[in-house]
Amino acid sequence: MEDFRSRSLAIKELVANLRECGFSVSELDFHKPTSSRTLDLYTFFFKLLDPWMIPAYRSLLDNAKDRLQLAYIDQTVVFNAMEDITIHGFLKDFLSMISVPDFDLTDILTPTPQRQTFIVLALNNFTVEALRCKRHMLPLLEPLKEQAETFDRLLAEKDSLEKLLKEKQKRKEEDNRLADLKVSENEKIRETLFEYRKESEVNGTSLKLDREKRQRLKDSVSSVHFALMDCKSKYTVFKDNIDIDIEKAEAEMKELAHKTDIVKQEQLKKQQELAQHRVERALAKSRSELLDQLKQSAAENKRLEAELKRLWQSVETMQKEKEAALDEERELKQIINQIEINLRTTELEMEKCDEQDAKLDETKKIYWEKSIKQDDELRETLKELRRAEDALNEETKGFQKQINEVLSAHMEVMELLAPKIQLLDAQMERLLLETED
Incomplete structure (x- = not known):
């Protein structure tokens, strides 16, 4: 009888909660359950819990409900339909x-009232606890969301800064490489000029170049420098400039040969040939170095293209993650709306509970005052009873004293009557003996 009362109270509470949440249900659905209404109940709870679960489960429940309604006559078809969509396994694991x-x-096909009440009550308690937990977690999730957005923004800034840093490093390396090339070429030209001057001084023909020739040499050096800096796009121009410089040097050498003595012409020709060979070797070496640098730059370009592809793929993955985060944010908004609705209902319930608590407090206060008065009255009655008990004890003491006096007098009388009683006993024995004789 008590189990029936507790189950009926639980059913009434469940019906009230489900109606407040917008689900049409009656107590008859729990006392006489059907498979269709059972799946309706499960579907409703899983819609409330949908943001915490995989959304496909909701469609599985709806599909199961439709198949049950269509194939309820043939129970084997129902079993096959339920096994096909694996709803039984999912519900078993979740419950x-x-x-x-x-x-x-x-529990779905032929539910019993006790079993259905037990399952729905467990689902209701779990849903209430989940919504309450979500309500407490929202203030904690908001700062985490802001931190995640800040982190995404910082990641984007970090990527842009890394790109700028790579570009600056690349430019710096290119400038350093060109500066090294310039220094090496200048050193080679200086060594060539130093050797040429040394040989001229040894032979006693120290050539003094005038300002125009020195300026021409400086122009040739600067042209070589600019050609090296623009080695990729202006290699042909660099080659033409070198050929022009060689022709100018040959013309200058011819002019010098005509101006010098006939004796020194052969020596000058040999020196010119040596200088020309050295210049050609230096140019060939510089050309080979330029070709090597071009190959290295091509390999570097390939590596940069691969790095760019990798970065693009990472950007695409980040875009996908961002879309997934937006979807989660939409789901969270839906959850928040549902939670706000539930909060309104719970606030109304809390107000009702507060009113009931106030009434209970008033009744408790009245009862407490009455109990205090009754306690005071009981204390007074106890005091009176104790007084009566003391008076009764005094009376009993007087009665006991009188009884003791009567007993002592009785004992004295008995002591006085004892000899007479003994005589009477002896006379009775004699009479008995006489009567027997």
Whole structure:
């Protein structure tokens, strides 16, 4: 009888909660459950819990409900339909997680009132706790969301800064490489000029170049420098400039040969040939170095293209993650709306509970005052009873004294009558003996 009363109270509470949440249900659905209404109940709870679960489960429940309605006559078809969509396994795993053991298909196909009430009550308690937990977690999730947005923004800034840093490093390396080339070429030209001057001084023909020739040499050096800096796009121009410089040097050498003595012409020709060979060797070496640098730059370009592809793929993955985060944010907004609705209902319930608590407090206060008065009255009656008990004890003491006096007098009388009683006993024995004789 008590189990029936507790189950009926639980059913009334469940019906009230479900109606407040917008689900049309009656107590008859729990006393005489059907498979269709059972799946309706499960579907409603899983819609409330949908943001915390995989959305496909909701469609599975709806599909199961439709198949049950269409194939309820043939129970084997129903079993096959339920096994096809694996709803039985999912419900079993989920309900075992919330302390509902031994779930099977009979709980859906032929539910009993006790079993259905137990399962729905467990789902209701789990949903209430989940919504309450979500309400407490929202203030904690907001700063985390802001931190995640700040982190995404910082990641984007970091990527842009890394790109700028790579570009600056690349430019710096290119400038350093060109500066090294310039220094090496200048050193080679200086060594060539130093050797040429040394040989001229040894032979006693120290050539003094005038300002125009020195300026021409400086122009040739600067042209070589600019050609090296623009080695990729202006290699042909660099080659033409070198050929022009060689022709100018040959013309200058011819002019010098005509101006010098006939004796020194052969020596000058040999020196010119040596200088020309050295210049050609230096030019060939510089050309080979330029070709090597071009190959290295091509390999570097390939590496940069691969790095760019990798970065583009990472950007695409980040875009996908951002879209997923937006979807999660939409789901969170839906959850928040549902939570706000539930909060309104809970606030109304809390107001009702507060009113009931106030009434209970008033009744407790009245009862407490009455109990205090009754306690005072009981204390007074106890005091009176104790006084009466003391008076009764005094009376009993007087009665006991009188009884003791009577007993002592009785004992004295008995002591006085004892000899007479003994005589009477002796006379009675004689009479008995006489009567026997």
